[in-house]
Amino acid sequence: MGLYLLKRLGGLLATLVAASIVIFLALEVLPGDAAEMQLGQNATPAQVLALRTELRLNRPAVERYLVWIGGMARGDFGQSYSYEVPVSGLIEQRLQVTIPLAFLAMALTILLALPAGIFAADHHGRPSDVAVSGLTQLGLAIPNFWLAILLVLLFAVALHLFPSGGFPGWNHGLWPGLRALLLPAVSLAAVQAAILTRITRSAVLEVLGEDFVRTARAKGLSRPATLWRHVLRNALISVVTIMGLQFAYLVAGTIVIENVFYLPGLGRLVFQAIANRDLVVVKNAVLLLAAMVMVINFIVDLLYAVIDPRLRISRP
Amino acid sequence: MALLEVEDLRVTLPTARGPAAALRGVSFSLEAGEALGLVGESGSGKSLTALALLGLLPEGAAVGGHIRFAGRDLLALPERELCRLRGNRIAMIFQEPMTALNPLQTIGRQIAEPLRLHRALSRSAAADEAIRLLGRVGLKPAAGRARAYPHQLSGGQRQRAMIAMALACAPDLLVADEPTTALDVTVARQSLDLMAALAAESGMALLLISHDLGIIAETTRRMLVMYGGQVVESGPTAAVFAALAHPYTRGLFAARPRLDGMPGRLPTIPGSVPDLADLPPGCPFAGRCALAIAACTAAEPPAVDIGPGHQARCIRLDQQPPAGDPVAGGPA
Ligand SMILES: Nc1ncnc2c1ncn2[C@@H]1O[C@H](COP(=O)(O)OP(=O)(O)OP(=O)(O)O)[C@@H](O)[C@H]1O
Ligand code: SF4
Ligand SMILES: [Mg+2]
Numbered sequence: 256m257g258l259y260l261l262k263r264l265g266g267l268l269a270t271l272v273a274a275s276i277v278i279f280l281a282l283e284v285l286p287g288d289a290a291e292m293q294l295g296q297n298a299t300p301a302q303v304l305a306l307r308t309e310l311r312l313n314r315p316a317v318e319r320y321l322v323w324i325g326g327m328a329r330g331d332f333g334q335s336y337s338y339e340v341p342v343s344g345l346i347e348q349r350l351q352v353t354i355p356l357a358f359l360a361m362a363l364t365i366l367l368a369l370p371a372g373i374f375a376a377d378h379h380g381r382p383s384d385v386a387v388s389g390l391t392q393l394g395l396a397i398p399n400f401w402l403a404i405l406l407v408l409l410f411a412v413a414l415h416l417f418p419s420g421g422f423p424g425w426n427h428g429l430w431p432g433l434r435a436l437l438l439p440a441v442s443l444a445a446v447q448a449a450i451l452t453r454i455t456r457s458a459v460l461e462v463l464g465e466d467f468v469r470t471a472r473a474k475g476l477s478r479p480a481t482l483w484r485h486v487l488r489n490a491l492i493s494v495v496t497i498m499g500l501q502f503a504y505l506v507a508g509t510i511v512i513e514n515v516f517y518l519p520g521l522g523r524l525v526f527q528a529i530a531n532r533d534l535v536v537v538k539n540a541v542l543l544l545a546a547m548v549m550v551i552n553f554i555v556d557l558l559y560a561v562i563d564p565r566l567r568i569s570r571p
Numbered sequence: 572m573a574l575l576e577v578e579d580l581r582v583t584l585p586t587a588r589g590p591a592a593a594l595r596g597v598s599f600s601l602e603a604g605e606a607l608g609l610v611g612e613s614g615s616g617k618s619l620t621a622l623a624l625l626g627l628l629p630e631g632a633a634v635g636g637h638i639r640f641a642g643r644d645l646l647a648l649p650e651r652e653l654c655r656l657r658g659n660r661i662a663m664i665f666q667e668p669m670t671a672l673n674p675l676q677t678i679g680r681q682i683a684e685p686l687r688l689h690r691a692l693s694r695s696a697a698a699d700e701a702i703r704l705l706g707r708v709g710l711k712p713a714a715g716r717a718r719a720y721p722h723q724l725s726g727g728q729r730q731r732a733m734i735a736m737a738l739a740c741a742p743d744l745l746v747a748d749e750p751t752t753a754l755d756v757t758v759a760r761q762s763l764d765l766m767a768a769l770a771a772e773s774g775m776a777l778l779l780i781s782h783d784l785g786i787i788a789e790t791t792r793r794m795l796v797m798y799g800g801q802v803v804e805s806g807p808t809a810a811v812f813a814a815l816a817h818p819y820t821r822g823l824f825a826a827r828p829r830l831d832g833m834p835g836r837l838p839t840i841p842g843s844v845p846d847l848a849d850l851p852p853g854c855p856f857a858g859r860c861a862l863a864i865a866a867c868t869a870a871e872p873p874a875v876d877i878g879p880g881h882q883a884r885c886i887r888l889d890q891q892p893p894a895g896d897p898v899a900g901g902p903a
Contacts, residue, residue, distance in 0.1 A: 466670040472627055473665070474685045474736070475658035477650070484684075485673050564720040565674060 259566055263556045267549055274545040279320050282538055288312065292532045293336050323538070332539045337531035342539050345524065349540075352422055352513075353521040356436050356443075357505035363444035364451055364501060369494075371448075372455025377482060379460060387452065394449025403442035403515045410438060420517035439516045443509060447501045454497045458490040465489070491562055499555035503548040573600040574641060574743060574776050575624070581635035582619055582628060582800075584847075591847035593619050595800040596636070603743065606767065606777040608787035608808060610823065611797035614844045617780045618666075620797070621746045624778070625663055626653040641743065659689040662737035663746040664766070668730035672721040678705070678732050679717025685739045704735040708765060727758035734766050738773070745770050746778045759783075763790070784824065788812060793880070796820050799845055799855030806881030817883040819856045854885070862887045 282289075290306040291298065311319050326333060332342035375387040411419035417438050423431045462468065463486055471481045510522030521540060528536035560566045582594035594616050601607050609617050622628050624638060626645060638645040640661065645653065657663075662685075665671045673681060682704055683697035692700065698717070705713035708731040721729055737745055747766060763781075767790040770777040781787055787794055787808065794811055796804040796819065804817040815821045822840040842859035845851065851858070853868035860867070866886060874882040 466665060466667050467673040469627065470665060470671045470733075470736075471673070471684075473625055473657055473663040475654045475656070475688050476684070477654050485676075488675050489673070563675060565722050568720060568723065 259560055260557070263553055267553045270549050271546055274549070275324060275542055276320070278538060278542050278545070279316075279323065282534055283316060289534055293534065327539070327542070333535045335528075335533055335536045337528065337533040337536070342536050345536065346521065346540060346543060349519055349521040349524045351425060352436075352518050353506060353509070355432070356439060356509065356518070356520065357502060359433070359436055359440035360443040360447065360505050360509075361498070361502050363440055364447040365498065367444065367448040368451030368455055372452040372494075373459055373482070373487065375452070375456040376459035376463065377478075379463075384456075387456070391449040391452045394445050394452075397445065399442045399446055400511050400515050402445055403439065403512055406438045406442060407515075420515070422518050435516075435518070439509075439512050439518060442512055442515075443505060447505070451494070451497060451501065455490065455494050458493045459486060462486045462489045488562060492559065495555055495558050495562070499551055499558075503551045506547050506551070507544045572642065574603040574605075575601040575778075576637070576639040577620075577624075578639070579636040580620070580623060580638060582616075582623055583633040584619075584629060585631045586848050588846075588848040590633075592850060593632075593800050593847050594623065595850075597797075597800070597802055598636075599795055599802060599805060601744070601776050601778065603776055604771075604774045605793070606770065606779060606791045608791035608794035609778060609780045609797060610782065610784065610787055610794065612823070612840065612844055614847075615797040616800040617797055618748055619800075621663065621748045621778065621780060624744075624746055625657055625661060626650070627657075655689070658685040658737075658742075659740045660742050661744045661746065662740070662742040663748065664730075664733050664737050666749045668726050668733055671733055672729055674721050676720070677717065678719050678721065678724065682717070682732065682736045682739055685736065689740050700739070701735070704739055705732070707738070707769070708732070708735045710735070725758075726755075727762060730758075730762045731765070734762065734769065738769060741773055742775060744776045744778065746780075748780045749782065760786070784812075796823065799850065800847060801855060801884065803856065803885070804883040806878065806883075810878055810881045814877060814881070816877050816881075816888055817885050818860050818862050818887075820883075822859075862890050 285292075288303070288307070290303050290310060290312055294302055294306060307313060311322065323333075330343060332346065334340070335342050335345055338345055371387055371390075375384045378384045407419045410417045418435050420435075422435045425432045459482075463482075468481055468485060471485045472478075476484065506521075508522065509520060510526055512518070513520040513523040514526075521544065525537060525540045525544070527533075528540065577600065578598050580594055580597040581592070583590045584593045585591075597616070597620055599607070609620065611617050619628065623634060624640075624645070626648070628634065634646055636646070640656070645656070648656075672678070679698055679701045682701035683692075683694075686692045686697040686700050687694070690697075702713045702717050705711075705716050710716040710728055710731050716724070716728070716732070721732075724732065737747075745766075763779075763783075763786050767777065767779070769775075777790070779787065779791060791808050793806065794808045795802045796811070796817065798819050804811060804820050806814075811820065812824075815824055819840075826840050840859060845855055845858060851868060853870060854860070854863070854872050857863045857867045864887070872884045872886045874884050875886075875888055876882055877888065
């Protein structure tokens with residue numbers, strides 16, 4: 256177990272460093288001068304020179320990379336050019352939307368998909384299985400922004416149950432914040448739940464065909480008991496993989512839904528920062544997103560080890 | 572009354588090419604404590620017979636006939652009652668020790684499971700009993716093995732764990748379906764000997780399905796030969812071995828791997844097993860039988876008495892095997 260953990264942790268750190276280098280180089284090789292890009296065409300040469308010095312563009316790339324990483328390690332993410340505030344505060348604010356939204360959407364996804372997928376597999380080939388399959392087809396076919404608009408029209412405009420957009424922050428209490436995130440979370444969860452239902456169904460079906468399931472039945476376990484005690488945990492191995500990918504997507508890829516609901520999330524920040532050529536924000540936010548995705552992958556690796564003794568304990 | 576009486580057991584399976592009559596009137600009986608051998612080529616219906624006894628046939632299977640176990644007709648029992656019998660009064664050991672254990676649970680927990688289920692033992696009492704059972708099948712140190720996961724054991728050790736699991740509730744009937752196919756020769760022999768010894772020791776009846784005619788000769792007093800979903804010959808093992816009455820039985824013995832070969836390998840007879848979804852009328856073996864005549868395909872051959880308790884389904888039992896080939900099974 257210890258060795259497995261150590262290896263994964265080493266892998267996590269190595270990928271983090273690699274990602275930071277890639278992000279740094281990508282912004283480095285962008286055509287044009289970062290200072291000129293930020294200031295636009297109407298800047299005076301004096302302004303450009305001042306910004307170049309501030310951004311250390313006259314220093315070697317290696318030094319700038321190290322200063323960037325060193326700053327991040329101390330929690331200093333630099334100053335946003337377009338918002339004129341420290342990047343760290345900006346990102347922290349945005350995370351207060353993105354992280355709860357991702358958790359909420361993921362929770363809805365799991366709550367819907369695991370029971371539906373297990374039920375469909377258990378009723379394999381029967382009408383109820385076909386019905387679940389049809390629903391997942393529908394879930395996959397509906398684009399999430401379109402569902403989002405439908406939900407707004409119904410629950411916000413017609414029924415006034417939820418706000419149609421915006422985010423009040425968390426200082427007004429838990430419920431106003433949750434209320435603002437619920438429709439976006441449902442829009443995101445619909446597709447993810449459809450995907451996860453299918454994955455769960457096929458994972459459970461695959462395990463149901465294994466020899467040890469027949470052994471369990473031969474011991475006298477009923478069908479449901481076999482499902483609970485022997486099938487689900489085995490099926491979870493492939494389900495967890497997909498859940499990890501989905502959570503990573505929900506953290507890093509919710510920009511469209513954030514735009515539909517005017518949510519000040521991290522995806523929207525990156526989008527706006529790119530539009531504003533605010534490279535300091537782009538650089539740090541993208542690295543943070545990459546780091547979060549890697550941490551999620553690391554947690555998935557940990558879960559594998561918790562579920563599967565073959566990863567924890569090597570042969571004698 | 573016999574412990575187990577199987578009467579005219581018929582199983583039809585749905586296949587892509589229509590319903591297949593996989594078992595076509597299988598009948599046999601088994602006394603308490605008796606060991607019965609079941610041999611036959613691949614696809615002859617041995618595993619289906621075993622699964623039918625446990626009520627674990629593949630989904631969609633249609634079953635007919637009677638299976639009376641300790642006076643009760645298993646085919647008429649509700650699933651809940653069957654669950655009480657499985658692993659408790661009737662236990663089964665499967666072909667594949669490598670995949671027949673749950674990879675995520677310890678050996679001890681998997682052996683304790685039927686005890687918790689049928690004996691309502693507490694967790695710790697069941698765990699202690701599992702360790703005792705592991706010692707009984709020779710897995711040592713038993714306590715350490717109980718804590719191991721399947722991937723930490725060799726094939727032979729896993730098969731012993733399977734035997735311990737099957738013996739846990741001291742069943743009246745143990746069904747062992749080719750329990751050694753995946754193991755190497757010596758290990759296979761050891762675990763079969765162990766199983767037969769433990770079954771005899773605790774007075775269990777044993778239905779032993781095997782390709783290994785040697786082990787059948789050693790462990791069983793009576794045997795069945797299956798072909799095309801039928802029992803084509805049945806009788807005292809010694810008598811069947813001595814008479815080789817049915818042409819198919821002769822073929823099976825001729826194709827038997829030699830003693831220096833691998834006893835676990837499938838015997839081969841020239842020709843192939845008929846398609847169950849589209850069986851010709853008459854004797855199922857006619858297409859491969861050197862003695863076949865027109866009458867063989869006209870009607871299903873009845874079971875004919877050859878000796879005390881010894882029967883075969885063939886209309887030409889009086890015929891000698893073709894000259895020059897004392898035990899040949901058919902045209903090459
Ligand atoms: N789940 C199933 N669906 C359809 N046909 C099946 C199924 N299981 C078995 N059969 C068919 O039933 C026939 C008998 O199969 P069975 O498994 O009883 O053979 P066997 O004698 O045990 O063979 P082997 O020595 O290979 O284990 C075969 O023709 C097989 O193809
Ligand atoms: S009945 Fe005919 S075909 Fe069948 S085994 Fe006997 S001789 Fe051969
Ligand atoms: Mg078989």
